[in-house]
Amino acid sequence: MSERVIAPKSRGFLFLDSHPDGCRRLVDEMWQAVPAPVAAPVADGGEGPVALVIGSSAGYGLAATIAGLARVGIRGIGVCFEKAPARRTGTAGWYRTAATARLAREHGRDMVFLNGDAFGDAVKEEVAELLTERFGGRLDYLIYSVAAPRRTDPDTGEVYASVLKPVGSPYTTKTLVFDESAAPEVTEVTTEPAEGDDIEQTVAVMGGTDWERWITFLADRSLLADGFTTAALSYIGSPLTAAIYRQGTIGAAKAHLEATARTLDERLGKTVGGRAVTSVNAAAVTQSSTAIPGIALYVGLLRGVLGEGMVAPIGQLVELWDQLTGVRPLDLDDEGRVRLDTWELAPAVQDAVAERWSTATSDSITGLADLGWFGDEVRRLYGFSVPGVDYTAAVETDVPWPTAEDF
Template sequence: MSERVVAPRNRGFLFFDSHPAGCARVVEDMWRATPPPVADLREAGADRPVALVIGSSAGYGLAATVAGLAHAGVRGIGVSFEKAPDRRTGTAGWYRTAATAALADRHGHDFVFLNGDAFGDAMKDTVAQLVTDRFGGKIDYLVYSVAAPRRTDPDTGEKYASVLKPIGRAHRTKSLVFDGDGRPEVTTVETAPAEGDDIRQTVGVMGGADWRRWVERLAGRGLLAEGFTTAALSYIGSPLTAALYRQGTIGAAKADLEATARELTDYLKAHGGRAVTSVNGAAVTQSSTAIPGVALYLGLLRRELGDGLVPPIVQLTALWDQLTGVAPLDLDEEGRVRLDTWELDPAVQAAVGERWGGADTGSLGELADLDWFRTQVEQLYGFAVPGVDYSAPVETDVPWPAAT
């Protein structure tokens, strides 16, 4: 037992500890916000579809897991890479996974969570064996949601490192920061352009290579069900952030992901299946807050849309409806599922662009919803969650959910 009071300590948007009870409450709130399933899941029993979610502990991957369980009624496996409690708390994803597992068990879902390197073949083989031994030897859906700084190619041993840089020339952008006293400021950040093999390195981590390897590895073991469908979660974003994101090194990786979807669809025709990318709308995540300009953009977008900003759990519920056939698969001309139309509506982008043009330190309070943004960042680590007593000691030595 290791109970203690966990207080928020941070540098900028990075927090050094996570609050177990707060993380659990975040997951519980997501589960409660998920629309109920369209059918009685108890009748389906062992016939429920089998799903694999790669990157199941954070951001849109967590939303995919919770929506898959609470709405689509899947059983299956979630894979993530989280740090266990030690001298400091575990990572937020560790505690969110424990909470998701508890909810899945409480609601009668057979779902196993694995902790380890999703890029490695050892994890792929572990998952394949689990599908064989526990889930009838067939998998129906694979959702891929991985954001990582590094990847090692299992075939060559080459180590790739992703970078966040514009392509062609340096880029200057407004950015939101909080000073040492927590006061918001608008600063200007300049990012040097990609050089050398920066683009290749970033595509090697964040492109479609690992997604393809997962699908081909499972297919090689004969584990893909007829009609197998896989979706990789992606983002396009606003023209305000495009130079550093969609038109930068990360954008090159996203383009590779989309090309991989087309290649995998051809590959999966033998199984009557297909692969798609799902373009999600903006959200505050641990990954997005690291991108210069995105924090400011999110605060401005929230002030413009208010509750019209669609949370990840609602978006991923819509994606599951499309993947499972409850709703038609709604694809754009590039073959992508678009869950971001509310964000990229021209009128919305024009209004946010006006706010962006006038945004400085003095006008932030009027133009951006800073309280919302700050709360969203804190909640990534389990803080500022309504209903949690942060003055009370909490058990931090929470075990990883056993695969019983």
């Protein structure tokens, strides 16, 4: 037993510990937010479609996992890369995975979670073995949601590192920070442009290479079911952040991801009558997005404009699953992408956010952005600011990883 009181200590938007009970309750909230299936749901213990979610413990990948379990009745495998409790608590994703596994088990969903490097072939081998021995040798859906700082090529051993940089010239933008007293400050930050092989390195990590490798690996073992469908989760974002995101090194990786989708779509259509798409999701507070200059300010202003009109990741992923499973028609743009971001990029919304952005200062920001909501969302990433949790009470931090034998 390892019980202790866990206080929220952070360096900027990065928290040093996570709260197990807060993470568990957050997962419960997400599950409860999923509407009942439009079609007849898979009965508890029933044989739902087999899905693989790569990046299942955080952000949109977590939402994809929970929405798939609660809305579609999927069974299958979630893959993520989390740290176990030790001197510090486990990572938030460790506790969220344990909570998701508990709910899956309670609802009769056979969902196995693997903790390892999704870029490596060892995890791919483990997934293939599970699909063969536990899930009838077939995979119906693959959701790819991976954001990582580096990737090791399994063939060459070369390590690639992704960077967040503009292309061509330095980029200066407003950004939101909080001082030591938690007072908000709107400052400017300048990011130097990509140099050398920064773009190629970032594409190698965040582009479509590993997604395509997964599909090839599973196809070579005849594990893709007829009609197999795969979606990689992506983001375009606002013109206000385009220079550092869509037009920067990460944008080059996203363009590669979308080109990979078109290649895979043609290939899967010929081989298994399947589909491959990218899903363009809308803005949210995630551990990845808070690292991007300007995004914190943008999302806070967006919430200030839209309030409850913002669609949370769980709502967006319910919509994606509905389209992938045929509850609603697959609605693609001219580039073959599912667009779940239309509410964010509506011209009236972007005009309102841009107006607030232009006047945002440290003195005016509290009247322009929903900073209370933003701060709570950041803390909730680590299990804090979750209603109903007693943060003064000691909590067990040594939560075991869910094993396949638990189901």
